[in-house]
Amino acid sequence: MPDAAVRELTYGEAVKEAIAEEMRRDPRVFLIGEDVAEAGHPFKTLVGLVQEFGTDRIIDTPISEPGYAGIGVGAAMTGMRPIVDVMFGDFITLTMDQMVNQAAKVHYMSGGKIKVPIVFRTTLGATRRSAAQHSQSLHAWVSHVPGLKVALPSGPYEAKGLMKTAIRDDSPVVIFEDKMMYRVKGPVPAEDYTIPFGVAKVTRAGRDITIVATSSMVPVALGAATLLEAIGISAEVIDPRTTWPLDKQALIDSAKKTSRAIVVDEGYERYGVTAEIASVIAEGAFYHLDAPVKRIGAMDVPVPFSPVLEDLTVPSSSVVFEAAKALCGKA
């Protein structure tokens, strides 16, 4: 038990362990996608799975996202528990009909007779020098759709716990992994555990300002909190972990406590996750706020290929630090 507590895995290893454990536990679980078997996924997150589970359960497909997403939805409707691997989050544009019009709707349109226990596994995050078509964070799109649940693991511990919850959930779940975080290490218990959806985590307790951060922005927010601490501002960092279901009360309570809030998310700022969460806080904590709720998202541009420019489009710890400082009247 003590050994398990200190064991460290990378984010990628945590994802793989979650999938492997669930596949061992439940024969209905299988994974389908591009380059997932022999190649072990371009991000090397699935290396070794095909050796253990065979090509019947780790299924390589041609480049055909709409097709294999449809296979996944059909398999889920008929009793399997598929994990559909969408290599880049940008490609969910291709799987949208299966996600939004099929997976999200069937349970309701069948009067609850049919369940669609499917997991769409995909990625978000820029700064990998992958250019505009492979660098977007489009989780706001699916968070908008009733019938879908959306998880955003912010570290190895969350990557394993949220993946296992997603696989066991009877509803369609879209899980966005931060592609820049696969090599980040962190403590991951060896024993079986899950992380409930809709329960935010206070990653760092603070007094003067709340920084709500998702996925890739949690480490950014923690970095800002360290900078803020040096100038006497105590920041609370809170990670919703799922954008739907959303733990509104935890966000409101934190903002009520500190009277100030910043929301940081790597999706485009306009019409984004930050807008939704800022609105939740403004409505729920209005009479406790001492400053407007500040949103910080990715710059509203197609992500540039130029590394210098690309880095500028993503919120950094110093950007969050400056914004927090200004909100606290220490500009």
Added chain:
Amino acid sequence: MPTTVIMPALELAQESGTVLHWLKAPGATVTKGEPLVEIETDKVTTEIEAPASGVLGDVTARAGDVVPVGQTIALIFAPDEARSVGRAPAVAPPPRAGGATAVPAPAATVKASPLARRIAQEHGVDLAQVTAAGGKIEKADVLAHIASEKESAAVEGTAARLSAASPKARRLAAERGLDIGALRGSGPGGAVLAADIAAAELREAPSTPRAEAPGVGTVWRIMAERMTASWTSAPHFYLFREVNVSRLISWRERASTQAGARITYTDLLVKLVAAALSRHPGVNASWKDGAIVRNAEINIGLAVAIDDGLVVPVIHRADTLSLGEIAARREDVVSRAQAGTLRPADIQGGGFTISNLGMYGVDAFNAIVNPPQVAILAVGRIADRVIAVNGQPAVQPTMMLTLSCDHRALDGARGARFLGVLADLLEEPLALLV
């Protein structure tokens, strides 16, 4: 003629009263003698009855308003004259087209087109205020004037709400009764933030405590004012007596049994103080405008602690009441004092006050004279104490009395004689019969 409803004077020294709430709404039909409005004075809350039958109207004092005594707060109209009922001032009907008198006289001398004149009339616009673009006022000039009036009205209407402040600061200011518009903000663009409210509160707290602050209600404020006035104007001196109350104790037991009611030491004290006052009327007096005025009746006030301060209900003509009657009256006024339902008559006319803190375990204390009275008796607890009896130490139940006197109306010898008679009565109540 409608009948006026005025803020009544319920006490001699009352200058104003607070309207607590109206029991009848404007426009309601009221019957003479029916409770109409609840009024709070310095010491009591009471209902005012309708002085006439009719329709209530012209209500000019709202709940919470402090109104000088004698001021009209509403009218009661007879059924045939009930026309201007309601709070809003009568609005003149809008001038109609062709009306001859609607436009003020100067308009006749202003050059204006007939159409401009008609539009001005319809909108109640004074043509003298309208600027003409050309030689005379045209339709467009009047319309522009109306538009600009509307605009400035809108701007004025919103200006009051535009003082920048965070929602939290606004909430805190509202909770604390602070005017946020009067505060200087430290936020962006001078916006008032929560920290500014806290700072303002710190500044205000020592100098101007607000009347609404918890614990300082009307009763408390009046107590503070009267005690300060007494303490700073009446030269106090104090006389102390320790009395043996063993007989008083047995009297109380017998009296309770006889009366079939609970007789308290306070009741016995009222009875005996009344007897002592009848023998020393100089103590039952007032100091007024440099003269000593003796009271016609023996009316004894009892200091009663209530939730929001101190009140002194009065037992009138205490010298004429039996112990049972005193007890019944005392129980009635004390319970109503605690319930906040004392009537003005209950607290008026006191000539001497008894303050008994024995039940709190106090041995002895010095009370402050309750003006315009000239003396107050402070009563401590009954306890077994060692006293000399026939040259030997003995343990006896005793009580400590302190008589506080206003030296402008009493001197030591007169006070001492009164206290001596009272002490004798306490030690031998049978002397009442003599």
